[in-house]
Amino acid sequence: MADPWVALDFETANENRGSVCAVGMVTVQDDQVVDRWETFIRPPRSISGFSLFNTSIHGITAGDVENAPTWQETLPEIVSRTAGRVVVAHNAAFDLGALRDACDADGLAWPELRYACSLVTARRAWPERLSYKLGYLVEDLELDLNTDQHHTALWDAEMSARVMLAAMDRHDAASLHDLLDALHVGYGQVLADGRWTGSAFKSPYVSGSKTRTPLPETNPDADPAGALYGLTVFLTGTLSSMTRIEAQQRIAQAGGFPGDKGLSRRTNILVVGELRSTEMLDGRPNSSKVKAAAKYRAAGQEIEMLDEAEFLARLAS
Structure with missing residues (x-):
């Protein structure tokens, strides 16, 4: 019998990550959801205002939480339901960050939790996919057709659990721990003394010195009308x-120049992929490369930032 684990999702009232206004939790035992729980929450008073943007996403208003338990009242129930079990969340950097920030806002000590990210895991479980947003995964993997419930805390928590279960099935893993071990995904931790680490890829140990792979040479016969022809393109995230090497090869094949040693005044395009949790600030890019690009652009340099979908479209044009 595998150890039970708990999937969790928070919704927030505004742009402050600690403004938790709802939580959903599901408990998984032996590949089955055996318990579901959700509640509205009155956010910490200092950050309790509801924004129109957040309400447009999840539909929760100030009136919905007027008689709900406070964060101080809700936290013990969350801790009780985890009971030393691993916590799972989709983009766990946000949800566990919301928990920490809500505790900080109310002057509460952080609970001790060990957690895993189903978003990070999905990238390893299905490397061929173009998107790992929860709604897309649920639809593509046919996990649940009731997608109009997306962005309710309980639905998101259960779908996060089902993504993990689907990954376990695909990789023939007997337990959540076996899945993470097979995919080289590490646990994150939240500690009561104020320390935390994220759930992220583990790099397999390779002995010997590392050698830099030379950049591919630009294709002299590329179409001059191509969208990347003659442009210096740098990748971050x-x-x-x-892979990054494959992307650099595609850039060179299209007649572009793949950048490698950092942004410069010759950089024309910065392609921003999925960033690590340490390169995000409240869900916004905090990467040094993104900051450098913004600085160059403010100084008048013609540098453009593309996400992965836009980059793929440029390669195809």
């Missing part, structure tokens, strides 16, 4: 559709 992780692409879900191809």
Whole structure:
């Protein structure tokens, strides 16, 4: 019998990550959801205002939480339901960050939790996919057809659990721990003393010195009308559709110049893939490369930032 684990999702009232206004949790035992629980939450008073943008996403208003338990009242129930079990969330960097920030806002100590990210895991489980957003995964993997419930805390928590279960099935893993171990995904931790680490890819140990792979040479016969022809293109973050080396090869084949040693005044395009949690700030890019690109652009340099979908479209044009 495998150890039970718990999937969790928070909704927030505004742009402050700690403004939790709803939580959903499901408990998984032996590949089955055995318990479901959700509640509205009155966000910490100092960050309790509801924004129109957040309400447009999840539909929760100030009136919905008027008689709901406070965060101080809700936290013990969350801790009780985890009971030392691994916590799973889709984009766990946000949900566990919401928990930490809500505790900080109310002056509460962080609970001790060990957690895993179903978004990080999905990137390893299905490397061929172009998107790992929860709604897309649910639809593509046919996990649940009731997608109009997306962005309710309980639905998101259960779908996060079902993504993990589908990954376990695909990789013939007997337990959540076996799946993470097979895919080289590490646990994150939240500690009561104020320390935390994220759930991220583990790099397999390779002995010996590392050698830099030379950049591919630009194709002299590329179409001059191509969207990347003659442009210097730099990559930051992780692409879900191809490795960095493959992307550099595609850039060179299209007549572009793949950048490698950092942004410069010759850089024309910065392609931003999925960033690590340490390169995000409240869900916004905080990467040094993104900051550098913004600085160059403010100084008048013609540098453009593309996401992965836009980059793929340029390669195809």
